Amino acid sequence: MALSLNFPADILLWINLMYLMSFVAFSLPFAKIISQYGVKRCIKLSLLLLLISVLISVFSINGIMFLLSRLIQGFTSASLAISLYVMIVEEFDDNELGSALGIVSSAGYVGMLIAPSFMGFVIYLLNWELAFLILIPIIAILLILLNKIDYEWITEKRPIDNKGSLIYILLMILFSYGMTTLDDIGIIFLVICLIFLVIFIKVERSVPEPIFNFKLVRNVKYVIGNYAAMATYFTTTITITALSLHLQYVLDIEEYIVGMVLIIAPIIMIGMSGFSGRLSNRIDPRLISGVAMMFLCISSIIFFFLDFIPFNFILVACALQGAGNGLFSAPNNKYVLTLVEERDLPDASSVLSTSKEFGKILSAGIFTLILAVFIGNNDLGPEHLDPLLIQSTNVMMFICILVTFSATVLLFYSKYKYDHDPNEEVVRFFKSIAPKWAKKRMDDQYED
Incomplete structure (x- = not known):
């Protein structure tokens, strides 16, 4: 793809970044409007637009045309994802809703991990255009099945925050572009982004039906769960990209073998x-998610030494990543979505989905910036210096280690802080030797 469309190295990751930027920018606004105009109707329109965008991708004559198709695919995928969540919220009973949303989120996780390895085989055996053409019969089947459904999901019409939606879309686009181009123009974009953020918060607090439910962020446990989801997608997404580049360009491994390596994680997951999912019924989901995050952190540490370790260690790291993803997804989704009240569940679902996609775009943006700094406009190929790609991967993996480690600490802290019963004997001992001001503070904390 890079050779046929003449993509330089620092633009190559915009193929994914354009999609992710569009997805994140439109997710929250779509969550507010889809159910009011009909879920089935929006799914049909989104599938038709997705079909058109796929054809544009296949018949693109230059990079700009291809990136435009990725932009369309981003917001149509956002519409489909949110429509699915709204459909489930409307269809399932309260006692089944959390499990249903967890299963759907896990299915999306599996698809995200399987796609790169499967498409590696397709590209190796045939060409990259077929990777997009495969979507056409899938879209056709979905449209046929959708036409067999007579029921339409429509909720009570409420005022839509058009001003807040527009500001949010501009905010995410400015942030995504500014973060990946930290030159003079990029810094200006980030400054403008901060101004838009202040305006967005002010506007959202003044409207009765904001697109962002600020009440959710007051729940620390909910915020930690979303951060952990973001950290998981942050690490997993960029590890697939970095490992694929390393195996192909540094180790000079054929695409079909790369696909076999990348499929290890999805199979285990x-x-x-x-x-x-069953384990989370007996053990606190935060403990399971924390252990899963430890696996992801260890795999990132192994990938940090990618240029020094034998090939078998790479396979072990892939296995650890698959185990971490498999352990994390269902328990964390279940935990986060059961923290909120029933009326806030659609908002909570959209924010959780956005957190995951934001993790993708953040990691892709940071890696794009790292590649631009280390490699610049040089094309990836045999003539390019491998050490620069290795250094880029090392820096990115170090960031993944920090992100996964912090998420691990926060998950265990959440369990200790909010579900910890203090030892009364220990409390009485320290109160007996503590000064008066400390005793008062301990009494207040113990009451809380």
Whole structure:
């Protein structure tokens, strides 16, 4: 793809970044309007637009045309994802809703991990255009099945925050572009982004039906769960990209072997997902998610030494990543979505989905910036210096280590802080030797 469309190295990741930027920018606004105009109707329109965008991708004559198709695919995918969440919220009973949303989120996780390895085989055996053409029969089947459904999901019409939606879309676009181009123009974009953020918060607090439910962020446990989801997608998404580049350009491994390596994580994750869901019924989901995040952190540490370790260690790291993803997804989704009240569940679902996609775009943006700094406009290929790509991967993996480690600490802290029963004997001992001001503070904390 890079050779046929003449993509330089610092633009190559915009293929994914354009899609993710569009997805994140439109997710929250779509969550507010889809159910009011009909879920089935919006799904049909989104599928038709997705079909058109796929054809544009296949018949693109230059990079700009291809990136435009990725932009369309981003917001149509956002519409489909949110429509699915709204459909489930409307269709399932309260006692089944959390489990249903967890299963759907896990299925999306599996698809995200399987796609790169499967498409590696397709590209190796045939060409990259077929990777997009495969979507056409899938879209056709979905449209046929959708036409067999007579029921339409429509909720009570409420005022839509058009001003807030527009500001949010501009905010996410400015942030995405500014973060990946930290030159003079990029810094200006980030400054403008901060101004838009202040305006967005002010506007959202003044309207009765804001697109962002600020009440959710007051729940620290909910915020930690969303951060952990963001950290997981942050690490997993960029690890797939970085590992694929390293195997192909540094180790000079054929695409079909790269696909076999990348498929290790999805296979293990599929096997672990059902087990982790049942395990979360007996063990606190935060503990399971924390252990899963430890696996992801260890795999990132192994990938940090990618240029020094034998090939078998790479396979072990892929297995650890699959185990971490499989253990994390269902328990964390279940935990986060059961923290909120029933009326806030659609908002909570959209924010959780946005957190995951934001993790993708953040990691892709940071890696794009790292590649631009280390490699610049040089094309990736045999003539390019491998050490620069290795250094870029090392820096990115170090960031992944920091992100996963912080998420691990926060998950265990959430369990200790909010569900910890203090030892009364220890409390009485320290109160007996503490000064008066400390005793008062301990009494207040113990009451809380």
